[in-house]
Amino acid sequence: MTTGFPNPNELALLLAVERGGSFTAAAEELGLTQSAVSHAVRTVERKIGAVLFERGRAGARATAAGERALVHARHILRQHEVLRAEARGAAAGTTSGPLRIAAFRSAAVHLLPAALERLTTGNPRLSPQVSIVPELGRGTMGEVIDGRADIAVATLAEDATPAPGLLVGELLREPYLLVYPAGHPAPRTLPLIDWAENCSAYTRDWWSRQDWLPPATMTAADDGVVLSMVAQGLGMAILPELSLTTIPAGVTVEPLDDHPPTRRLVHLTTRAGAQSVGVRQLVHALRATQSAASRGEKR
The missing domain is CATH 1.10.10.10 (Winged helix-like DNA-binding domain superfamily/Winged helix DNA-binding domain)
Structure with a gap:
């Protein structure tokens, strides 16, 4: 043998x-x-x-x-x-080599670029490799568990438990907002547009209390398409703040209520991955970017 x-x-x-x-x-x-x-x-x-x-x-x-x-x-x-x-x-x-990052679309589009600019400015020989993974099923967390990514930017519910062996660090909490065609006199009567990746499971308690909120009558591939559909006057949507970094013409955004649902964004890595210089520096860059954003500076 x-x-x-x-x-x-x-x-x-x-x-x-x-x-x-x-x-x-x-x-x-x-x-x-x-x-x-x-x-x-x-x-x-x-x-x-x-x-x-x-x-x-x-x-x-x-x-x-x-x-x-x-x-x-x-x-x-x-x-x-x-x-x-x-x-x-x-x-x-120096710090060099590939750094494998898994992120869902809105984080990859709106959160990562400024952090990666900070990271690579100080570490020009580091090569970030970003994979966009829908937050469905095992999502970006699964990429880290399976060894396909060194670090993930993920959404995680308050009561969710990450897989054993993973380390979690919170990045931000963002509110959901009401998005509708500008000038509509009664936006809450419009059809609801949703997308498969929307984190409604995380906000189900709030969702269930909203008598005015109809079932989704239209769905789209991602939040960017939802926003475009709203801009075309096809309905309203409830989107997280990160998805609204750039608001197209013809769209109005307003708070839902005094206690809106929120989405929690975290970074995830393994215990071994957390020892990596590249991973640690990316986490530092993400936190610095969020700190700058909270002060109103450019991301």
Whole structure:
């Protein structure tokens, strides 16, 4: 029986099989033969003690054991990359290498750019890589859990518990606002436009108390499309403040009431990721950006 822990090359090979969906595609990516990839996967499976891929005519699909192994492989290989980059950076007095960030659309559009400008101005050799991930299902948090991102900007309800092993830091709380076509005499009678990513679950208590609020009669792909539809006079919407950084002509925004629902934005990372210089500096840049915004300065 083969013993020992899979080495980094073997872990990278598993990820190549996942990306390609077959041993043949992984072989082409890595410049190996299909038989060499097959043999390597069998070796790793013996080391781990579980079948990692189902083989078939459709290719190779990860088993439940394989899914877990792939998650750990991503985290382990990422720590190898961070180790090399940060050790070399410490020797040279710089911070370099990729920084993988997952964010939902409005955060990526309105919150991250100013923070990334602060970050890269002081660390020109750092390379942020931003993935826009809808806040549906596991959302941006899932990207960190699965090892696809070093840090996530996420929405998190007050009563929500993050996955074990994740560290959470609050960035801001923003109110929801009423958005409607300018000049409409009775905006609360208009049809409601919503979008799938809207955090209505976080505000369900407030939502349920609003007798005037009808079920959504129209839905859109994201908050930016919702705002455009309102500008065209198609209805009203309830949007978080961050989505209203730029308000198009023909749109009026006003408070909902004295105690509007709010959306809580946080950053999430693993305990290992929190030790990364790049992650720590991004968190510092995000907080500095929010501090400047609260003082009315340019983001």
